Amino acid sequence: MTAFHSIPQYSPPLVLAAGLSAFVGLWGVGTALLYLARLRLPTPWNSVTAILIGIQALSLTVQVVGMVELASRIVLSTIWLGLAAIGVLVVLLRAPTRAAMPGPKRYYGPALLPIAIIAAAILVNALVALAPSTKIDELYYHMLVPSRIVFDSALRFYREPWLGAIGPQMVYQISAAPNHAIGYPDATNVISWALSATLLWFAWRIIRANANSVPWTALCVASLSVGIYPTVWHVTGGAHAMGDLALAAALVAFCFRERWFADLPLPSYGAMFSILLLAAATSKVSLLPVCGLLLCAGGWPLLRSPSPLVRRHVVLAVTLPWIVFYCPIVWWTWTHSGSPLGAILAGVFESPVYSHTWLQKTFQFERDDGQLPLNMIRNAAVGYSPLIWVGAIAALFAPQIPKPQRVILACLLALQSALIYWLLPYDMRFLSLHYGLFIAFASSAPRSIQFRMESSRGMLVACAIFLLPWLAVQSYYARQFFVVSTGLEKYAFYERYVAFYSDYVELDRLLSKDSVLLVPGFRLSAVYSPRPMFFDAADLPAGKPAALFALQGSAHFGASLNGYRIGDQIYENPHAVMRAYRTPGRASEIGQLKIMQLIKD
Numbered sequence: 001m002t003a004f005h006s007i008p009q010y011s012p013p014l015v016l017a018a019g020l021s022a023f024v025g026l027w028g029v030g031t032a033l034l035y036l037a038r039l040r041l042p043t044p045w046n047s048v049t050a051i052l053i054g055i056q057a058l059s060l061t062v063q064v065v066g067m068v069e070l071a072s073r074i075v076l077s078t079i080w081l082g083l084a085a086i087g088v089l090v091v092l093l094r095a096p097t098r099a100a101m102p103g104p105k106r107y108y109g110p111a112l113l114p115i116a117i118i119a120a121a122i123l124v125n126a127l128v129a130l131a132p133s134t135k136i137d138e139l140y141y142h143m144l145v146p147s148r149i150v151f152d153s154a155l156r157f158y159r160e161p162w163l164g165a166i167g168p169q170m171v172y173q174i175s176a177a178p179n180h181a182i183g184y185p186d187a188t189n190v191i192s193w194a195l196s197a198t199l200l201w202f203a204w205r206i207i208r209a210n211a212n213s214v215p216w217t218a219l220c221v222a223s224l225s226v227g228i229y230p231t232v233w234h235v236t237g238g239a240h241a242m243g244d245l246a247l248a249a250a251l252v253a254f255c256f257r258e259r260w261f262a263d264l265p266l267p268s269y270g271a272m273f274s275i276l277l278l279a280a281a282t283s284k285v286s287l288l289p290v291c292g293l294l295l296c297a298g299g300w301p302l303l304r305s306p307s308p309l310v311r312r313h314v315v316l317a318v319t320l321p322w323i324v325f326y327c328p329i330v331w332w333t334w335t336h337s338g339s340p341l342g343a344i345l346a347g348v349f350e351s352p353v354y355s356h357t358w359l360q361k362t363f364q365f366e367r368d369d370g371q372l373p374l375n376m377i378r379n380a381a382v383g384y385s386p387l388i389w390v391g392a393i394a395a396l397f398a399p400q401i402p403k404p405q406r407v408i409l410a411c412l413l414a415l416q417s418a419l420i421y422w423l424l425p426y427d428m429r430f431l432s433l434h435y436g437l438f439i440a441f442a443s444s445a446p447r448s449i450q451f452r453m454e455s456s457r458g459m460l461v462a463c464a465i466f467l468l469p470w471l472a473v474q475s476y477y478a479r480q481f482f483v484v485s486t487g488l489e490k491y492a493f494y495e496r497y498v499a500f501y502s503d504y505v506e507l508d509r510l511l512s513k514d515s516v517l518l519v520p521g522f523r524l525s526a527v528y529s530p531r532p533m534f535f536d537a538a539d540l541p542a543g544k545p546a547a548l549f550a551l552q553g554s555a556h557f558g559a560s561l562n563g564y565r566i567g568d569q570i571y572e573n574p575h576a577v578m579r580a581y582r583t584p585g586r587a588s589e590i591g592q593l594k595i596m597q598l599i600k601d
Contacts, residue, residue, distance in 0.1 A: 019190020025087025030054030059175035066155025076181035110459040114218035121225035129193035129235035131481035139525035146177035157336035160535030167333035171282035172239035195241035196234035213450035226470035229383035243283025250276035251436025271317035376426035391438035400444035552592035567597030
């Protein structure tokens with residue numbers, strides 16, 4: 001697929017240039033759309049909203065050309081060039097914005113240490129983002145979705161991986177198709193890193209403008225930057241960074257609408273709030289209930305205006321982003337799978353694609369595979385500074401946040417916790433509300449708490465307890481990527497961290513150019529396969545030579561498949577690297593691989 005054939009041209013400087021160009025393009029296109037919609041927002045809300053609506057617009061463009069089967073490599077590359085050119089032009093010549101929220105101008109020495117920690121964390125994450133993608137979720141389906149668009153020159157529905165078949169949560173991944181088309185699929189990692197840095201910038205502007213202490217601001221932003229979570233999840237082709245930025249901004253806007261947006265027209269606030277929640281909902285389908293309820297809770301007070309015209313404008317402003325950017329992919333998914341959310345709700349809508357037996361077995365497997373409470377506790381402890389959790393909980397009791405908002409936030413937090421307990425893997429990354437709660441608390445913390453951070457001794461103690469250990473763990477984990485990110489090695493990195501890489505090299509030589517591979521019942525680095533991989537026999541394209549990617553321990557190792565019979569052996573490796581891990585000290589799993597010819601019955 002696209003990642004395998006892009007390996008020869010991989011270069012960290014070019015990946016950085018491609019990613020930053022695309023990010024600036026998203027920002028610029030979004031700024032132009034806000035200007036055309038006459039949506040004038042204060043800083044930093046204007047930039048955050050522009051970036052997020054730019055992602056939605058790019059994804060919609062790719063969706064449309066994909067649905068009409070015009071998503072050729074040339075068309076997608078042209079879209080990328082247009083994005084970069086228009087983005088740079090608009091950013092340089094962008095329309096004037098509303099004045100930024102006022103804040104004190106003085107800076108203090110105690111802030112230097114947490115600022116240095118922020119800079120170090122951003123640099124560490126940048127070096128990870130520049131490395132070739134090796135995380136299994138990205139290789140299995142996040143990057144596979146845009147790779148298939150490039151390969152098919154169209155947006156087509158595939159049953160498996162079923163997580164990638166949930167179109168409404170793949171908006172960010174679909175927007176990455178132009179990066180794959182130009183030969184730099186890892187540029188999406190840089191965009192995610194830039195979104196993560198934007199979250200830190202947004203938090204700095206919000207906390208700085210509403211708190212009187214620069215050291216306190218620096219300490220809070222530093223706590224957002226350290227830990228394993230941003231180094232693992234904010235530097236990949238997945239939508240985690242986009243979702244965290246969007247939901248954090250939406251929660252902060254919800255908490256302080258009457259205080260910060262009193263001069264902003266109600267339709268403008270409603271449009272901004274809707275765009276933020278739309279971006280959050282399209283990052284993970286598990287956030288859709290929370291985003292929907294939060295949209296209702298935040299939009300309902302806007303309808304109390306005595307003017308019928310204003311109320312109509314509010315309704316239009318709140319609903320239009322979802323109609324334009326969300327409904328097309330929902331309709332497309334519903335049309336092809338029988339359910340608006342693919343496998344999710346397939347049983348409710350009696351999907352002809354996913355049987356009830358398949359749904360029950362698959363969901364139960366996914367749930368059982370992630371139900372390890374100790375792992376959740378470990379991930380929460382290592383992934384985030386403890387200040388995040390303290391601040392998120394304190395936000396529910398902060399008197400500076402209006403009580404009705406605090407009650408609603410507590411209910412949303414309980415709802416998301418219940419979803420994790422009953423339906424989702426036990427992992428704090430599915431909670432998603434904690435960043436916004438923390439920023440809301442930090443921006444309204446009592447002066448007595450902030451004052452403690454204005455002494456060098458107090459700041460040093462706080463950094464030593466709450467920041468430096470997490471920065472150390474973050475750097476220790478990330479050091480494995482530094483060699484490839486600095487250009488000191490290349491192919492050796494792929495051999496260490498991409499399962500089946502040496503087998504892929506051999507298969508590229510043995511298989512015909514039009515061959516396809518069937519891999520039933522196994523998650524693997526599909527985007528690095530030299531030939532298109534499919535995980536369900538029903539997805540195999542007709543008329544193309546097919547081969548079975550049979551793995552020791554999988555359900556179909558050495559067995560026949562419905563509709564196909566196994567022919568001659570093409571390739572065998574009894575010591576294939578079946579799984580490669582990025583966790584330091586965890587060894588790769590070795591097993592037997594056989595490539596068998598598949599013959600249609």
